[in-house]
Amino acid sequence: MIPLLFYLFAFVALLAAVLVIVKKNPVICALFLVLAMLCLAVIYLLLGAEFIAAIHIIIYAGAIMVLFLFVIMLLNLDKEPRATVKGRFYKMAAALLGVILLGVVAGAVGLLSIPERGVAVVAEVDNTKAIARLLFGRYLLPFEITSVILLVAIIGAVVLVKKKL
Amino acid sequence: MVPLTHALVLAAILFVIGAVGVFIRRNAIVVFMCIELMLNAVNLTFIVMAQKVHSLDGQVIVLFVMTVAAAEAVIGLGIILALYRNRRTLDVDEIDLLKW
Numbered sequence: 001m002i003p004l005l006f007y008l009f010a011f012v013a014l015l016a017a018v019l020v021i022v023k024k025n026p027v028i029c030a031l032f033l034v035l036a037m038l039c040l041a042v043i044y045l046l047l048g049a050e051f052i053a054a055i056h057i058i059i060y061a062g063a064i065m066v067l068f069l070f071v072i073m074l075l076n077l078d079k080e081p082r083a084t085v086k087g088r089f090y091k092m093a094a095a096l097l098g099v100i101l102l103g104v105v106a107g108a109v110g111l112l113s114i115p116e117r118g119v120a121v122v123a124e125v126d127n128t129k130a131i132a133r134l135l136f137g138r139y140l141l142p143f144e145i146t147s148v149i150l151l152v153a154i155i156g157a158v159v160l161v162k163k164k165l
Numbered sequence: 166m167v168p169l170t171h172a173l174v175l176a177a178i179l180f181v182i183g184a185v186g187v188f189i190r191r192n193a194i195v196v197f198m199c200i201e202l203m204l205n206a207v208n209l210t211f212i213v214m215a216q217k218v219h220s221l222d223g224q225v226i227v228l229f230v231m232t233v234a235a236a237e238a239v240i241g242l243g244i245i246l247a248l249y250r251n252r253r254t255l256d257v258d259e260i261d262l263l264k265w
Binding site: 002003006007010013014017018020021026029030033036037040043044046047048049051052055056059060063064067068071072074075077084085086090091093094095097098101102105106109110127130131134135139142146149150152153154156157160161 | 166167168170171172173174175177178179180181182183184185186188189190191192194195197198199201202205208209212213215216221222224225227228229231232233234235236237238239240242243244245246247249255258
């Protein structure tokens with residue numbers, strides 16, 4: 001049952017990703033990207049990461065893609081006549097590079113031999129509590145630095161869209 | 166359970182689809198969306214690896230990746246807005262002032 005669900009949502013995610021790079025209208029591309037992210041969130045659930053699945057939907061589909069759609073509709077472009085680069089050469093070169101990259105990455109997957117490390121808790125506590133213990137314990141410094149990153153992003157966004165500094 | 170190697174291959178294919186999208190699309194916002202697709206593929210890889218070695222460090226890294234991706238989306242879209250305001254186009258083929 002679970003492998004069947006995984007294959008189903010993996011297929012839908014792949015289809016949505018291909019349609020993101022194929023469709024002309026950027027709003028349609030954004031919506032297909034949201035669909036791909038939702039399918040990925042279900043796959044996270046199947047992998048036992050329920051907190052990450054919820055946070056994925058809230059942050060990515062709920063905040064980042066909404067921001068994308070705001071900007072797309074704010075700029076209000078008329079439909080462009082050409083969506084992809086000019087010339088068949090670049091498309092074929094991109095496809096060839098994609099195949100080579102896929103070979104490299106899939107080969108790396110096949111060559112992996114991961115040693116089993118039974119480090120953190122998985123069984124007794126639920127996912128949220130375990131992640132919270134790690135995030136506020138061992139990874140407290142990266143957590144605080146992330147808050148500084150967000151502050152820098154806010155300041156940068158305000159500075160970038162000001163008309164005169 | 167979920168076949169982990171197939172999930173890694175899915176992440177690889179999603180990454181490559183995002184990379185090809187960055188190459189061939191001309192709208193700057195769609196290029197940015199393909200970058201987000203690549204980041205999602207990397208997140209999937211981290212979570213599959215977290216399941217494989219029975220450690221939750223991968224999931225904590227995914228939290229940090231998501232936060233940095235949000236910050237990057239904000240700044241990137243601010244850059245795109247400023248670009249549109251100055252050049253009135255979002256076509257990456259026409260923004261070539263830095264070419265030699």
